[in-house]
Amino acid sequence: MKALFLAGGLGTRLRPLTEHLPKPMALVGNRPWLEHLLLHYKDQGVNEFVIAVKHYRELIESHLGDGSKYGVRIDYAVEKELLGTAGAIKNAEHLLSDRFIVVNADIIHQVDLRSALRFHENHGGAATICLTEVDDPSHYGVVEQTDNGRIVRFIEKPKKEEAPSNRVNAGIYIMERRALELVPSGRAVSIEKETFPLLIDNGSGVYGHPIGGYWMDMGTKERYRQLHWDLLDRRFPVKIEGKDMEGKGIWLGDNVRVGQGVLFVPPVMIGDDVTIGDRAIIGPYAVVGKASRIGNQVRLANSILWDRCKVRAGAQLNDCIFGSGMQVGPHILHEAVCNRNLEVQRR
Template structure:
């Protein structure tokens, strides 16, 4: 069985970080999320993948290649224009089999794939929508189900006290090829608003399966930060690269050079080939990307730096997110989000 990753979007709400970067390529714990996702599904037995690409496709293709370095096979389905979820699946149809998995590649999650597949096989319908439960469903599309899991209808952003459930679409699907007969070619098609309602109405069978576990849409800066704090606190149990110092919540990569008097306040994650100057204070909740340079007497807390950032001596950063190659002088910055010097925003 193949997995189709939908990775064509840019993620406008994460700009400027993803201004020139597909949203699934945003770094999560110093590694592109799309790579984490590939490894998660590979480790559950998926060996063949199709990646739907549109914007900056060369960044994805150059990083993942044909999949051989990860022990899998990867093909690419190129969209000339954005086609929506169902349109992107239809565009990739020649590369897919009789049954396949579809994943919105910018959704952070961990799924028990074997459990979802067993559920799908048992109900015999055309599609399974993996569901996640949220405290307040009023910001999402909510599903109404029968006792056996069959989805009757979708309710878009209901009032909290009027929602039939707190289960929402998690962005992960198991689909039979026959379902694509209902998807027109050559135009944008929404799977949530067009395809699934049609499959429900014609009796093809659309079922919902709760996945449990961690789930987050990282589409805002606030959620992107929270994702990393959850990672450091191990509430999101993705692999952290580097060695942990005596179970103290401090992870250091290879070839990290630490100056005299440096204070780490856990939790902290430091990537490979990082230099930290004398008497710098790093943490709590700091992620430093590979090849970065942290100046002496600088202070970093609640901040995420992508690769090859340069923080000059004396700088103080709090709740900042900096893209690859960002350079910062001896500023005091709070809640700055930028990927170039001229894009520093202060609040």
């Protein structure tokens, strides 16, 4: 079975971080999320992947390649223009198997795929929508189901008081190839508004299966921060690179140079080849990307730095997110999101 990762979008709500970057390539714990996702599905038994790409496709292709370094095979389906979820699947149809998995690649999750596959095999329908339960379903696609899991209605972003359930589309689908017979070629097609309603109406069988595990849409800066705090608190159990120093929630990568009098306030994650100056205070809730340079007496808390950042001596940063290669200081910054020098957004 193959998995199709939909990775063509930019993620406008994560700007400026993803202004020139596909949203699934945003760093999560100092590694592109798309790489985490690939490894998670490999662990679930998938070893053939198709990645739908459009914006800045070369960044994805150059990083993941043909998959051989991960022990998997990767093919790419290129969209000349954005085709919507169903349109992107149709565009990749020639690369897919008779049964395949579709994943919105910007959704953060760790789930038990085998349980969903068993459910799909047993019901015999054309599609299974993996579902997750949320407190407020008004921002998502909500389903109404029968007792056996068959979906009878699919409602996109209803008002909270009008939602038939709190089970929402998790952005993960198991589909049979015959489901694509209803999808027109060469134009944008919404799977939620067009394809699934058609499959429901003609009796093809669309079912919903609740999934456990961690799930989050990282589509806003607030959720992106929370994702990292969950990672550091191990509520999101993705692998953290580096050594956990005596189990204290302080992870240090290879070749980290720590100056005199540095204080780590856990939880803290430091990437490879990082230099931290004398008497710096790092944490709590700090993620520092690879090859970054932290100056003397820097105070860094509740902040995420991507790779190759430079923070000059004396800077104080709280609730900040910096894109790769950012240089700052000596400033006092609070709730700043930057993707290049001197481009700072404050709330």
